[in-house]
Amino acid sequence: MSLYLGIDFGTSGARAAVIDQDMQLCVQVSRRFASVEPRQQAPHWQDVMFRLIQQIPEDIRAKIQAIAIDGTSSTVLLCDGAGVPLDAPLLYNDARAGAALTDLQAFFTQANVQDTPEQDVVLSATSSLVKLLWWKQQSVYAQARYLLHQADWLGFLLHGQLGISDYHNCLKLGYDVAQLEYPSWMAELEVMPLLPQVRSPGTVVGKIVSAIANQLGLPTDCQICTGTTDSIAAFLASGVTAIGEAVTSLGSTLVLKLLSATPITNRTYGIYSHRLGDLWLVGGASNTGGAVLQQFFTPQELLELSPQIAVQQESPLQYYPLTQPGDRFPVNDASLLPCVEPRPKNPVDFLHGLLESMARIEARGYQLLQKLGAAPLVRVYTAGGGAANPAWTAIRNRQLQVPVLVSRHTEAAYGTARLAKSSTE
Numbered sequence: 176m177s178l179y180l181g182i183d184f185g186t187s188g189a190r191a192a193v194i195d196q197d198m199q200l201c202v203q204v205s206r207r208f209a210s211v212e213p214r215q216q217a218p219h220w221q222d223v224m225f226r227l228i229q230q231i232p233e234d235i236r237a238k239i240q241a242i243a244i245d246g247t248s249s250t251v252l253l254c255d256g257a258g259v260p261l262d263a264p265l266l267y268n269d270a271r272a273g274a275a276l277t278d279l280q281a282f283f284t285q286a287n288v289q290d291t292p293e294q295d296v297v298l299s300a301t302s303s304l305v306k307l308l309w310w311k312q313q314s315v316y317a318q319a320r321y322l323l324h325q326a327d328w329l330g331f332l333l334h335g336q337l338g339i340s341d342y343h344n345c346l347k348l349g350y351d352v353a354q355l356e357y358p359s360w361m362a363e364l365e366v367m368p369l370l371p372q373v374r375s376p377g378t379v380v381g382k383i384v385s386a387i388a389n390q391l392g393l394p395t396d397c398q399i400c401t402g403t404t405d406s407i408a409a410f411l412a413s414g415v416t417a418i419g420e421a422v423t424s425l426g427s428t429l430v431l432k433l434l435s436a437t438p439i440t441n442r443t444y445g446i447y448s449h450r451l452g453d454l455w456l457v458g459g460a461s462n463t464g465g466a467v468l469q470q471f472f473t474p475q476e477l478l479e480l481s482p483q484i485a486v487q488q489e490s491p492l493q494y495y496p497l498t499q500p501g502d503r504f505p506v507n508d509a510s511l512l513p514c515v516e517p518r519p520k521n522p523v524d525f526l527h528g529l530l531e532s533m534a535r536i537e538a539r540g541y542q543l544l545q546k547l548g549a550a551p552l553v554r555v556y557t558a559g560g561g562a563a564n565p566a567w568t569a570i571r572n573r574q575l576q577v578p579v580l581v582s583r584h585t586e587a588a589y590g591t592a593r594l595a596k597s598s599t600e
């Protein structure tokens with residue numbers, strides 16, 4: 176029996192999932208990250224990954240045929256020629272590179288670079304490219320040979336090859352995922368020698384280094400694949416493969432992803448598309464979501480009040496639930512004020528109003544994606560904390576006017592295990 180391992184490096188910890196040939200989950204293990212000094216972060220990730228693998232029962236480990244890893248998008252490491260990090264990694268949300276963003280904006284204007292989708296994703300203080308340009312201004316850059324994403328570097332620890340990445344991780348590095356090449360303007364930034372070679376996510380890089388295989392109790396012919404990002408991995412977990420199918424993530428915020436035949440990029444609404452084979456995953460994210468519910472209700476109250484909602488009746492309350500002013504998608508207004516008034520006396524009615532309003536924002540989001548050229552919505556799968564609320568599902572079903580289902584699997588590690596399995600097909 177062949178088994179496949181997916182390793183997910185998320186924001187607070189790492190998880191590993193092993194699946195069999197029928198996509199059945201065999202085992203799942205996890206570890207939280209410890210709080211360590213920035214310079215200790217990369218060694219800590221290595222330690223977490225090795226221990227995580229060793230947490231998998233020995234008999235299962237011995238049958239793993241392929242491994243893929245996902246990491247947080249735009250978490251990057253600057254490494255020397257031996258793959259040793261020269262500085263603390265810059266994490267996905269690290270915005271210290273803001274000054275380099277201003278320089279990049281000026282470069283696009285001065286060099287008269289034609290407006291392209293790649294610019295939309297790199298023009299952010301947290302993009303991989305802006306982080307690399309920030310490093311270029313630091314003294315440590317003189318010794319740098321490779322810029323790697325978190326997933327690339329962790330993969331390197333297993334397969335031993337440097338300078339290899341995938342087109343999901345490289346989207347925010349400026350890679351042109353439609354043409355499958357770095358755009359010509361990148362040459363002028365004089366960073367090309369450090370950039371990784373880009374391959375399709377979930378393709379075999381090579382066999383595991385034998386010493387590592389022996390250390391971790393993995394087969395010596397185990398194949399290590401290119402990885403992906405944590406949010407794409409969570410999408411892959413749903414198993415969605417058909418055009419028009421979507422996954423809504425009802426976590427702290429509301430994230431929509433709709434599988435389409437063509438890519439869409441829209442700077443105003445912060446919409447961009449990831450390549451998925453021959454298809455495109457078009458995504459948008461709103462600041463509304465479960466974090467607002469937490470401001471007003473305990474988890475217990477959510478469980479008790481939700482079943483009391485008359486879900487077939489539309490709530491007349493028109494809110495825009497936010498924890499702080501501003502949203503970008505589907506309403507682009509940085510000063511948009513949270514609206515949760517008027518507040519009815521009955522908490523069931525209030526909760527109904529909040530869930531109804533968030534379902535309206537979700538429906539508006541999908542309408543906007545379709546208006547901008549995404550595929551007509553056929554079916555919506557649901558992930559995140561809010562997926563467990565049947566009343567909300569019923570309300571969303573009414574608002575979205577397509578079947579709303581709960582994803583059987585939502586863990587990024589499971590999605591990455593599927594990616595590892597796909598490398599052998």
Ligand code: ADP
Nearest residue numbers: 425426427428465466468469477559560561564
């Ligand atoms: P994230 O990873 O984005 O922090 P999760 O997917 O863990 O979020 O989901 C957490 C969110 O789910 C919380 O903001 C919470 O309000 C919401 N949530 C949890 N239980 C319920 C419920 N029964 N009904 C609606 N929302 C819920």
